[in-house]
Every structure is written in structure tokens, then in C-alpha cells.
Amino acid sequence: MAMKRDGLITLTPRGLYCGQGGFYIDPWKPVDKAIVTHAHSDHAYMDSRSYLVASEGERLARIRLGDDAKISGLEYGKTVSLNGVKVSLHPAGHILGSAQVRIEHKGETWVVSGDYKLTPDPTCTSFEIVKCHNFITEATFGLPIYRWPPPSQVFSDIDLWWQRNIELGKASVIFAYSLGKAQRILSGVDPQLGPIFTHGAVERLTQAYRESGVAIPKTTYAGEVNGKAAFAGSLIVAPPSAQGSNWLRRFGPQSTAFASGWMIVRGARRQRAIDRGFVLSDHADWPELLSAIHTAEAENVYVTHGFSEEVVRYLNDTGGNAYPLKTRFVGDDADMSDEGSDVPTGK
Amino acid sequence: MRLFTDLYIELDQTNKTNEKVEAMRYYFSHAEAADAAWAFYFLSGRKPRQIVPTKLLREWAIEIAQLPEWLYSESRDTVGDGSETIALLLPNNSLVDETPLHTLVEDQLLPLRGESPEVQKAAVTGAWSRMNYSQRLVYNKLISGSFRVGVSQQLVVRALSQIAELPPDLITHRAMGDWEPTPAFFGSLLSADTGSEDSAIARPYPFHLAHQIDGVPDNLGEQSDWQAEWKWDGIRSQVIKRKGEVFIWSRGEDLITERFPEIESAAEDLPDGTVIDGEILPWRDGAVLPFTELQRRIGRKNVSAKILKEVPVILQCYDLLEMDAKDIRSLDFRSRREMLESLIEKLDRQEEPVLRVTEAVHAADWSDLALLREKSRNLGVEGFMLKRRDSPYRTGRHRGDWWKWKVDPLTVDAVLIYAQKGTGKRSNLFTDYTFAVWNGDELVPFAKAYSGLTDAEIRVVDKFVRNNTIETFGPVRSVKPELVFEIAFEAIQRSTRHKSGIAVRFPRILRFRDDKKIGDADSIGAIIEMLEGFRDTADA
Numbered sequence: 001m002a003m004k005r006d007g008l009i010t011l012t013p014r015g016l017y018c019g020q021g022g023f024y025i026d027p028w029k030p031v032d033k034a035i036v037t038h039a040h041s042d043h044a045y046m047d048s049r050s051y052l053v054a055s056e057g058e059r060l061a062r063i064r065l066g067d068d069a070k071i072s073g074l075e076y077g078k079t080v081s082l083n084g085v086k087v088s089l090h091p092a093g094h095i096l097g098s099a100q101v102r103i104e105h106k107g108e109t110w111v112v113s114g115d116y117k118l119t120p121d122p123t124c125t126s127f128e129i130v131k132c133h134n135f136i137t138e139a140t141f142g143l144p145i146y147r148w149p150p151p152s153q154v155f156s157d158i159d160l161w162w163q164r165n166i167e168l169g170k171a172s173v174i175f176a177y178s179l180g181k182a183q184r185i186l187s188g189v190d191p192q193l194g195p196i197f198t199h200g201a202v203e204r205l206t207q208a209y210r211e212s213g214v215a216i217p218k219t220t221y222a223g224e225v226n227g228k229a230a231f232a233g234s235l236i237v238a239p240p241s242a243q244g245s246n247w248l249r250r251f252g253p254q255s256t257a258f259a260s261g262w263m264i265v266r267g268a269r270r271q272r273a274i275d276r277g278f279v280l281s282d283h284a285d286w287p288e289l290l291s292a293i294h295t296a297e298a299e300n301v302y303v304t305h306g307f308s309e310e311v312v313r314y315l316n317d318t319g320g321n322a323y324p325l326k327t328r329f330v331g332d333d334a335d336m337s338d339e340g341s342d343v344p345t346g347k
Numbered sequence: 348m349r350l351f352t353d354l355y356i357e358l359d360q361t362n363k364t365n366e367k368v369e370a371m372r373y374y375f376s377h378a379e380a381a382d383a384a385w386a387f388y389f390l391s392g393r394k395p396r397q398i399v400p401t402k403l404l405r406e407w408a409i410e411i412a413q414l415p416e417w418l419y420s421e422s423r424d425t426v427g428d429g430s431e432t433i434a435l436l437l438p439n440n441s442l443v444d445e446t447p448l449h450t451l452v453e454d455q456l457l458p459l460r461g462e463s464p465e466v467q468k469a470a471v472t473g474a475w476s477r478m479n480y481s482q483r484l485v486y487n488k489l490i491s492g493s494f495r496v497g498v499s500q501q502l503v504v505r506a507l508s509q510i511a512e513l514p515p516d517l518i519t520h521r522a523m524g525d526w527e528p529t530p531a532f533f534g535s536l537l538s539a540d541t542g543s544e545d546s547a548i549a550r551p552y553p554f555h556l557a558h559q560i561d562g563v564p565d566n567l568g569e570q571s572d573w574q575a576e577w578k579w580d581g582i583r584s585q586v587i588k589r590k591g592e593v594f595i596w597s598r599g600e601d602l603i604t605e606r607f608p609e610i611e612s613a614a615e616d617l618p619d620g621t622v623i624d625g626e627i628l629p630w631r632d633g634a635v636l637p638f639t640e641l642q643r644r645i646g647r648k649n650v651s652a653k654i655l656k657e658v659p660v661i662l663q664c665y666d667l668l669e670m671d672a673k674d675i676r677s678l679d680f681r682s683r684r685e686m687l688e689s690l691i692e693k694l695d696r697q698e699e700p701v702l703r704v705t706e707a708v709h710a711a712d713w714s715d716l717a718l719l720r721e722k723s724r725n726l727g728v729e730g731f732m733l734k735r736r737d738s739p740y741r742t743g744r745h746r747g748d749w750w751k752w753k754v755d756p757l758t759v760d761a762v763l764i765y766a767q768k769g770t771g772k773r774s775n776l777f778t779d780y781t782f783a784v785w786n787g788d789e790l791v792p793f794a795k796a797y798s799g800l801t802d803a804e805i806r807v808v809d810k811f812v813r814n815n816t817i818e819t820f821g822p823v824r825s826v827k828p829e830l831v832f833e834i835a836f837e838a839i840q841r842s843t844r845h846k847s848g849i850a851v852r853f854p855r856i857l858r859f860r861d862d863k864k865i866g867d868a869d870s871i872g873a874i875i876e877m878l879e880g881f882r883d884t885a886d887a
Contacts (some may be wrong), residue, residue, distance in 0.1 A: 143421060144412065145435040147435070262775070265427075265431070265775065266428070266431060267775060269360075270362070271775075271776070273362060275362075275363070276360060277360075307421070310421050313417070
């Protein structure tokens with residue numbers, strides 16, 4: 001491992017650790033003090049003694065970490081000192097409340113960026129460039145084939161699909177992660193087209209977004225509605241785990257879609273056996289990754305999860321100092337469960 | 348090519364049959380005949396040979412995209428499709444190329460074959476600069492000879508038959524054999540005039556295909572209503588003798604006359620206006636040779652005297668489709684078979700006749716026939732074909748009148764040792780596996796298999812491969828020997844080309860044996876015992 005043993009951040013069996021400050025960042029086992037970049041399940045684990053998160057994401061962290069968790073919020077850009085290590089959180093643009101963690105000690109600076117994207121997203125604060133000596137980046141979509149179309153085009157494609165299904169008397173079921181992607185879709189589609197229903201997991205998190213001040217069109221929890229007729233022509237937002245489940249039967253004739261960056265590859269779409277794939281990701285695409293890495297102006301770049309080996313090789317070939325970092329983050333695993341146990345049983 | 352690209356994208360996006368047919372109906376009712384002819388050509392699975400090699404397309408694409416070669420390869424492995432990878436890597440472009448499909452193919456694509464790489468490069472990069480992502484995808488597939496779309500010819504024909512209001516079987520027949528994708532051809536395909544069907548002397552009939560039957564077929568009624576024939580494993584073919592000429596077609600509608608001169612010469616003795624359905628088999632000393640022997644002849648156009656001597660072939664005749672230039676497919680099988688027998692009897696008999704009528708196997712009842720079926724492996728056949736004696740010769744794969752009744756496959760338990768990403772639908776998952784069996788305390792690879800697991804199982808194995816990779820050789824990963832699978836296959840023969848010393852036919856994964864440990868896997872010795880358990884002409 002290229003990470004220095006006496007560096008400010010080291011990789012331990014519990015996760016990324018700052019020994020000087022006495023805290024972990026996104027640990028995957030319980031620890032005393034955890035700084036959490038965002039509330040996705042591979043970054044926010046339960047049962048640590050205390051947590052520090054961006055204030056914008058406090059409500060989401062509460063849902064993920066439980067009512068008893070000791071959670072403190074920190075405004076973006078504000079600095080706290082932990083054992084003499086300066087810590088500040090900066091918007092990562094990934095989902096509501098997602099943060100890059102900047103730490104500084106004796107002139108050495110690190111940024112742990114968590115998951116991030118540069119494309120503007122109305123449901124969260126936009127990514128901020130933070131310069132540092134050591135930058136830890138994800139590489140979920142670290143191949144040049146991953147280049148996202150403009151979201152405006154994707155949303156107009158989703159609206160067209162929805163419109164066509166309305167004409168055919170079908171429900172439009174779109175699968176998207178219940179945390180982040182679902183709310184981004186809700187805020188991007190044209191709510192004038194028809195009623196919007198949600199899966200229970202999506203509804204709860206959407207409510208948390210609204211309570212955090214994000215404007216999202218009216219949605220109705222699908223479980224409150226009976227009879228297939230009510231769903232014809234509607235849009236239903238559900239987590240990927242609902243695909244193929246009995247829960248979908250209540251909606252009658254339907255067209256299915258999946259919203260994910262993976263959908264840019266035809267094979268990935270066919271493999272999921274859905275009618276449509278929409279290319280919409282909350283992660284940086286290849287140009288965004290390179291841009292973020294470039295503008296951080298870091299001497300050393302550590303690359304975790306996804307196509308980390310490829311990104312490392314490319315950076316080193318083009319004059320950088322990059323190292324792979326084996327964490328347990330999964331980035332955008334199509335089967336990642338964000339919904340926890342909150343999958344309503346089919347009626 | 349806008350309309351055609353839209354069609355391609357629609358077909359690619361849906362897996363619902365009705366939507367596919369609807370998309371094709373829309374296309375064929377709106378496209379010009381000149382374009383529709385080419386579209387039909389491509390959709391029915393025909394394609395011009397490669398015009399520009401993918402290697403060159405890749406070279407030009409990475410030059411434009413300014414990417415290193417290795418990053419292209421990684422991308423290609425993830426996408427699983429070269430044409431698509433290139434389309435994804437080229438700089439964004441929102442232009443739409445309005446060149447009609449037939450102009451694109453006839454004036455821009457086909458003339459490029461054999462041109463210098465410089466000329467080709469200018470043409471291809473020029474075309475890319477005028478096209479958007481989807482058009483580039485289709486263009487790359489057409490020019491590299493890799494165009495494929497998920498529709499069967501049957502579906503294309505269904506769409507056309509709805510437009511023309513003609514029976515699908517008639518259109519299927521009109522589309523058989525060799526034809527040029529011209530507006531005139533497309534017109535004739537949909538023509539309401541059904542009187543002039545005999546204009547193309549080389550045109551074969553659509554093959555009648557069968558489904559597999561499970562268990563003992565005693566629900567088919569009286570055994571005596573059915574003819575049982577051995578199910579041979581060769582090249583299903585149609586031999587045509589019309590107006591003094593012989594044509595041999597494979598089931599894939601390739602004209603293979605030149606590859607089998609002994610059959611061509613024997614068929615010259617048939618009367619004009621004869622069409623026989625049969626199977627080409629490698630045959631020597633009164634017995635069939637392994638299929639791999641026949642493969643040695645399939646690949647080559649020029650058949651040497653040496654290979655003719657080493658791998659002689661015969662035609663096991665199954666059925667008679669045309670006699671005295673009359674289509675007799677609607678007669679019952681019993682009558683067609685009698686006519687076939689008397690036709691072949693009239694030919695000069697040699698000691699080892701090239702054309703022979705396949706044996707009808709007689710049995711008292713189904714259980715008697717089931718006993719006879721046990722001899723299949725010793726005879727080098729796959730089991731029985733069951734044909735209802737009063738059935739017509741149908742078009743395409745059909746349930747009810749013909750059944751395949753194959754013997755159960757051979758199986759062994761083997762260990763996963765290498766994995767590779769799949770292509771197409773499975774491009775981002777490790778789905779192509781190599782399996783090994785024990786040779787002493789060493790695991791030797793013995794079969795590759797790509798199919799047989801559920802999507803959920805594939806994900807489990809994919810995750811295992813990612814977490815248990817030992818070494819990476821290009822796209823192939825060696826993995827920790829831990830997972831055991833039950834592998835089924837149809838036949839075994841000795842092979843000097845394989846490390847294990849054996850080659851198996853049609854290997855596939857039967858089951859994921861997560862209840863077994865690698866110590867439970869079979870040994871090469873056990874497989875060789877199976878091999879010695881029945882006749883092995885490869886050793887003869």
C-alpha cells in the first residue's frame with residue numbers, strides 16, 4: 001500500500017483513520033468517532049459512539065443511523081478542531097448533505113471526497129473545489145465510456161416515455177435508489193403529466209428531503225391507494241430491489257425503467273430486463289473525475305472503489321502520482337440496498 | 348439512415364415481441380423500398396462481410412478520442428461490443444445524418460471494401476463526424492460486419508405479413524436462399540401475385556424444426572402413429588436439383604454445394620424438380636464419425652483429395668419436399684417418405700451410397716422405443732426424432748408434429764478456475780467460465796461454458812470472481828478453486844489439442860453445486876471411463 005504509515009490518514013481494518021485527530025471517515029465497523037460523508041449504506045454504518053455530518057444531511061443521517069445515534073451537524077465551510085486537527089466539510093454534490101472532508105495538520109492537507117458529482121443537481125448543494133496535498137477520490141465510473149448526457153435531455157426523455165405510457169394507458173415504473181436518485185428524478189420530471197406514486201422507502205426519504213427544505217412535487221405513497229385503475233398513466237418511483245417483486249403487480253399494465261449511469265451500456269440495460277434505461281448518475285463521469293482530480297491540484301491521489309486500477313494507471317501515465325486504495329465502499333452497485341428493511345410487504 | 352437507426356434503437360430497447368413487431372411495421376410502412384430491402388436484409392440476419400476491420404476502426408477512434416490503447420481495451424471489455432465502445436468514446440455530436448440507408452450502404456459502405464486504409468479512414472472518420480451516437484453505433488456495426496439485432500426472421504416476417512396481408516409462410520419461403528436487397532426484390536416479397544413462386548431455381552424451402560420432448564412421450568398417443576428415426580448430429584441440409592443444377596443449403600441458409608462435391612455429384616442423378624431434406628454426416632466404414640471430423644470440412648471452400656479421403660460424407664435423407672417440380676410439403680409424411688424411398692431406390696446403388704434414406708426404427712410401443720434409445724450413444728446419435736405419420740412438412744420450429752427425443756446429457760462435477768466477462772447482455776459480468784477436473788492432485792481445464800446459470804447465480808459467481816482473483820491475463824482471470832458446478836455435455840472424444848486429453852461437445856452448466864467442495868469434483872479418469880463406456884470412433 002502506497003499510503004504512508006505515518007501519514008495523516010491511514011487505511012485500517014475499520015476504515016480510513018486519522019490517528020492524530022482520533023477519528024474515522026466513513027468507517028465500516030463501529031468506532032468512537034466517525035465523520036460520515038453521506039448517508040448511503042456503504043458509507044454510513046450504525047453503532048459508532050458519535051458521528052459528525054454536514055448539517056444539510058443531518059435528517060438523512062438520522063434515518064440511516066437510528067434515533068439513538070449521537071449525531072452532530074457541521075455547516076459546510078466551517079472548521080472544527082479535533083485533537084489539533086482542523087476539520088471542515090465541503091459540498092460533494094452527490095446527494096443531499098454529501099460532503100468532502102478536508103483535514104489539515106501541520107500544513108499537510110487531505111480531502112476525502114466520498115462520492116461526488118460535478119453536474120448541478122437541484123436537490124443538493126453543488127460540488128466545491130477544495131485544493132489539497134492528498135486527494136482521495138472514488139472511481140465508480142472511471143472509464144472514458146462513461147460520459148453523461150445533460151440531465152435536461154434525460155428528464156425530457158423520461159417525460160416522453162411517461163407521456164407515451166399515458167397514451168397507452170400504462171403505469172410508468174421507474175427504478176432508482178431511494179436515497180438521492182429518486183428525489184432527483186422527482187424534482188426533474190414534469191409533475192403536470194400525471195400523479196406520482198412512491199414506494200415506502202422512497203416516500204420516507206423524500207419526506208426527509210422536503211423537511212430539509214428541498215422542493216419536490218407532490219407524491220403519494222402507493223400503499224395508500226387501492227385498485228389498478230388509479231395507477232394507469234401515473235409515474236411510480238421505486239427502489240431497484242422492487243424489480244420483479246409481487247409489489248409491482250398492483251400497478252397493472254406497466255412499462256419499467258431504470259435510472260443509473262450503468263444504463264449507458266446497452267448490455268447492462270438488457271441484463272436488467274427493463275423496458276427503458278435512463279442515463280442518470282449521482283457519480284462523476286470520466287471527464288468530471290479528471291476535472292475534479294486536476295483542480296484539486298493534489299500531489300498524491302488515492303483512488304478507491306470502481307475502476308480504481310484503471311484511473312490510477314491513467315493518472316500515472318499522464319504525469320500524476322496516483323495510488324489504489326482498497327476500501328469497502330461500493331459506489332454505485334446496482335444491487336446496493338438503500339432502503340434497509342423498509343420494503344413494504346406486498347398486499 | 349435516421350429511420351433505420353430509430354428502428355434499431357427501438358428494437359434494442361424492448362424485449363416485448365409485440366413492440367418489436369410494431370416498430371418493424373412502422374418502419375416498413377414508412378421506408379422507401381430501396382431502404383426497406385436493405386433493412387430486411389440486415390434484420391433477417393444477413394450481413395455483408397466485414398468491410399473495414401474493427402482493429403482499424405478502433406485505431407482511428409482512439410486517435411480521435413486521444414486515449415491509450417489499453418484504456419480502449421478496458422472499455423471494450425466492460426462494454427462487450429467493439430462498435431458500441433467506439434460510439435461511446437468518440438467526441439459528442441448531436442448532428443443527424445439524413446443519408447438514406449441504401450445510399451449509405453451502396454455508395455458509402457460497400458465501395459470501401461478493399462480500398463487503402465487511408466481512403467477508408469477518410470470515409471469512416473468523415474461519416475462519424477456527421478453522425479450522432481446512435482447512428483455511429485449502427486454504422487460501426489454495419490461496416491465491421493457485426494450487425495445483429497434481437498429479432499428472429501419469424502418476427503420480421505410477421506411484421507411484413509401484416510403489412511402485405513399475406514400468409515407468413517409464403518413470405519418466409521420467398522425470403523429463402525440467395526437474393527439481392529433491391530427495391531424489386533422487396534416488391535416481390537410483398538407481392539400479392541402468388542402464381543410465380545418458382546422463378547428462383549436455387550431457392551430452398553424453410554426447414555421444419557422440432558422442439559425437445561421431456562420424459563417418455565407416451566402422451567403422444569399410439570406409437571404406431573409416429574415414425575422414429577435416429578437423431579443424427581451433422582449439418583442439416585436441403586439438397587435441390589432443378590433444371591440440371593444442384594444446390595446444397597445449410598439450415599443457416601448458406602450455400603455449401605462446393606464443400607460437399609460427393610453429395611453434389613450424387614444429387615446430379617436425381618430428376619429435375621427434386622428437393623430433399625437431410626443431414627450431412629461424416630461417414631466411414633459403415634459408421635458415423637465424430638462431429639469434430641465434419642468441422643474439418645465445414646471451414647474450407649477448396650476441398651482437397653486428402654480431406655475427401657479422410658472425411659467422406661453422406662446425406663441421410665429425411666424427407667422429400669418437392670417432386671416433379673411440385674411443392675409436396677402439404678402431403679402427409681407417410682406419403683412423402685414412400686416417395687423418398689422409391690426415388691432413392693431408383694438411383695444406381697453403390698457399396699456405400701452417398702444418398703441414403705434414414706432408417707425408420709420400429710418398436711412395439713413407447714417403452715420398447717425407450718429401450719432402443721439407450722443405444723444412442725453407441726451408435727453416435729443424439730436420440731430419436733419422432734415424426735407424426737400424417738403430418739405435413741411445416742415452416743420453422745413447430746410444436747406437435749415433430750419432436751426431438753434426445754438422451755440425457757452426460758454430467759460431471761467440475762471446478763471453476765478461469766473467468767472472463769461476457770459479451771452483449773452480460774458484458775459487465777464474469778459469465779464465461781473455464782472448468783477443471785482432477786488429474787491426480789492437479790486441476791486440469793476440460794471445458795468452457797457460458798450458459799446455464801440464473802441471473803441471480805451469475806451475480807453471486809461474478810462477485811466471487813472479483814473477490815477471489817489470483818491472476819489476470821488480459822481479459823481472463825484465474826480464480827481461487829472453490830466453486831463446483833455440474834457440467835452437462837453431449838459427447839466426449841479424445842483430443843491431442845486439449846490439455847485434459849479430451850474434448851466435449853456442447854458443454855453447459857447444469858447446476859451450481861454450492862453444496863459441494865472441490866474435493867468432490869470428478870477426475871479425468873472418471874471421464875475417460877465414460878468415454879470407454881461406449882464406442883469411440885475417434886480412436887478407430
